[in-house]
Amino acid sequence: MASKENRRITDVGTLKALAHPLRANLYRLLCMERVATASQLAEHVDEAVSLVSYHLRKLADHGLIEEAEPQTADGRERWWQPASDGVSIRDEDFRGEPARAAAHLAASRLFHDQRADQYRRFLDQRPTWGPEWNTASMDNESWMRLTPAELTALRGELEALLRTYDAQARAAEAAGETEGREHVALYMYGFPFRV
Secondary structure (H helix, E strand, O other): OOOOOEEEEOOHHHHHHHOOHHHHHHHHHHHHHOOEEHHHHHHHHOOOHHHHHHHHHHHHHOOOEEEOOOOOOOOOOOEEEEOOOEEEEOHHHHOOOHHHHHHHHHHHHHHHHHHHHHHHHHHHHHHHHHHHHHHHOOOOOOOOOOOHHHHHHHHHHHHHHHHHHHHHHHHHHHOOOOOOOOOOOOOOOOOOOOO
């Protein structure tokens, strides 16, 4: 992988490339799988390999993914990996110009809708996960009265905690400790509102 840090997206072209529904799903899958071929990803998204290959090349054109070392001796296979550990998209990078702000809003809504769909799928499949995973899963709301500085500090602390757990999990997996390990999505939203 080219970088171990999140890539900060600041240009509209890259944002629009990622904010395509299939590309966003492919990018997430590739982040979870860490390395995969278009054929493998096509099975997950139930799309033609040629279409998946096209969208992977678009993601690569914007530096979001890159070619990976072949994982098999089959020279016909093209392997892909994320170019960084993830991406960050910040409102502050898309303010001031209506077209940039509109692109950011559209992308944010798409990502939110996809996250909500993923959570709905979990709720539909919840009985198949068993008691341990159902006990471990969480769905809660917190209501606080904070300042922007306090919310920024809270976000930083939560992100640091997530990085700690991710690093521990990756190290355990690299050591062969895969028993009971599943992909876990954790979505957090922190935003102001008025009643």
